[in-house]
Amino acid sequence: xxxxxxxxxxxxxxxxxxxxxxxxxxxxxxxxxxxxxxxxxxxxxxxxxxxxxxxxxxxxxxxxxxxxxxxxxxxxxxxxxxxxxxxxxxxxxxxxxxxxxxxxxxxxxxxxxxxxxxxxxxxxxxxxxxxxxxxxxxxxxxxxxxxxxxxxxxxxxxxxxxxxxxxxxxxxxxxxxxxxxxxxxxxxxxxxxxxxxxxxxxxxxxxxxxxxxxxxxxxxxxxxxxxxxxxxxxxxxxxxxxxxxxxxxxxxxxxxxxxxxxxxxxxxxxxxxxxxxxxxxxxxxxxxxxxxxxxxxxxxxxxxxxxxxxxxxxxxxxxxxxxxxxxxxxxxx
Ligand SMILES: Nc1nc2c(ncn2[C@@H]2O[C@H](COP(=O)(O)OP(=O)(O)OP(=O)(O)O)[C@@H](O)[C@H]2O)c(=O)[nH]1
Ligand SMILES: [Mg+2]
Numbered sequence: 001x002x003x004x005x006x007x008x009x010x011x012x013x014x015x016x017x018x019x020x021x022x023x024x025x026x027x028x029x030x031x032x033x034x035x036x037x038x039x040x041x042x043x044x045x046x047x048x049x050x051x052x053x054x055x056x057x058x059x060x061x062x063x064x065x066x067x068x069x070x071x072x073x074x075x076x077x078x079x080x081x082x083x084x085x086x087x088x089x090x091x092x093x094x095x096x097x098x099x100x101x102x103x104x105x106x107x108x109x110x111x112x113x114x115x116x117x118x119x120x121x122x123x124x125x126x127x128x129x130x131x132x133x134x135x136x137x138x139x140x141x142x143x144x145x146x147x148x149x150x151x152x153x154x155x156x157x158x159x160x161x162x163x164x165x166x167x168x169x170x171x172x173x174x175x176x177x178x179x180x181x182x183x184x185x186x187x188x189x190x191x192x193x194x195x196x197x198x199x200x201x202x203x204x205x206x207x208x209x210x211x212x213x214x215x216x217x218x219x220x221x222x223x224x225x226x227x228x229x230x231x232x233x234x235x236x237x238x239x240x241x242x243x244x245x246x247x248x249x250x251x252x253x254x255x256x257x258x259x260x261x262x263x264x265x266x267x268x269x270x271x272x273x274x275x276x277x278x279x280x281x282x283x284x285x286x287x288x289x290x291x292x293x294x295x296x297x298x299x300x301x302x303x304x305x306x307x308x309x310x311x312x313x314x315x316x317x318x319x320x321x322x323x324x325x326x327x328x329x330x331x332x333x
Pocket of ligand 1: 057058059060061062063064065066151196197198199200231232233234235
């Protein structure tokens with residue numbers, strides 16, 4: 001294990017905005033390296049200041065193309081940007097137009113932009129814990145805004161979006177996408193609803209449907225009412241691009257709202273609560289499995305489940321029972 005001093009040198013480089021060091025530290029947390037805890041302990045105090053914007057929506061809805069525009073606008077305002085794309089089904093800016101590739105290259109030479117794609121799946125229990133860590137690492141680089149792109153499909157993605165202070169849900173016209181988003185519970189978490197691909201047929205009906213579903217929702221006084229913004233993120237002629245300035249203003253307005261109401265405190269509380277839960281889950285599992293290692297018990301338990309003599313719930317209760325004393329037992333004992 002690397003010692004504290006070496007980790008400290010790495011973290012100092014990260015704090016100065018060193019992109020290569022960010023990549024190294026991200027690999028560390030993604031690989032669940034032992035040094036991960038020490039690194040995150042040192043990084044944590046330098047986080048919590050960035051505006052975190054979540055962009056979620058179904059595959060191919062245009063999230064990456066929109067983010068591409070946002071990056072450019074925010075850079076024009078002098079803001080530094082970090083982007084985390086969780087589980088992208090297509091590469092970042094992998095649009096059909098040649099322009100996408102050129103745009104991405106222009107970002108990669110800009111020190112004020114740091115883009116990272118990551119797989120959230122593939123290792124034990126770490127679905128969103130590493131996402132949390134990666135966002136903290138990028139925050140520690142001193143970014144003003146961190147944009148998190150996630151596929152709005154399942155519960156895990158909705159969990160990820162809880163990290164975000166401002167949540168943008170992207171839908172598209174046709175195929176009842178906005179209805180799907182409503183069903184998936186995405187609308188409840190949306191601060192801004194973007195109807196991208198507003199150049200396609202059915203866009204107006206979609207906007208009306210979205211506004212109708214908003215109008216039957218009741219909001220408390222002073223509560224943020226989600227904005228509906230139609231956009232065109234990709235067009236053959238640049239003058240046909242639409243809604244980007246409105247989206248930028250919407251995000252900034254929502255950030256302002258968070259600061260003047262006490263909503264920001266709540267979002268921050270929920271973020272730490274989720275982090276704590278995820279770390280507990282991972283660490284407890286590690287402790288338990290470590291304890292079983294070499295005893296042959298794990299194999300015996302699994303076999304008994306396979307043979308129908310036991311079930312996973314009873315096994316977990318039995319194992320936990322031998323490790324933990326419940327509150328009730330402590331009081332009685
Ligand atoms: N017609 C039209 N096409 C668009 C628009 N915005 C994006 N597209 C196209 O939609 C496709 C998907 O765009 P992406 O930005 O990669 O979508 P995404 O939501 O990031 O996709 P995943 O990351 O794979 O979930 C690309 O081929 C874009 O060119 C738009 O406003 N109008
Ligand atoms: Mg994408």
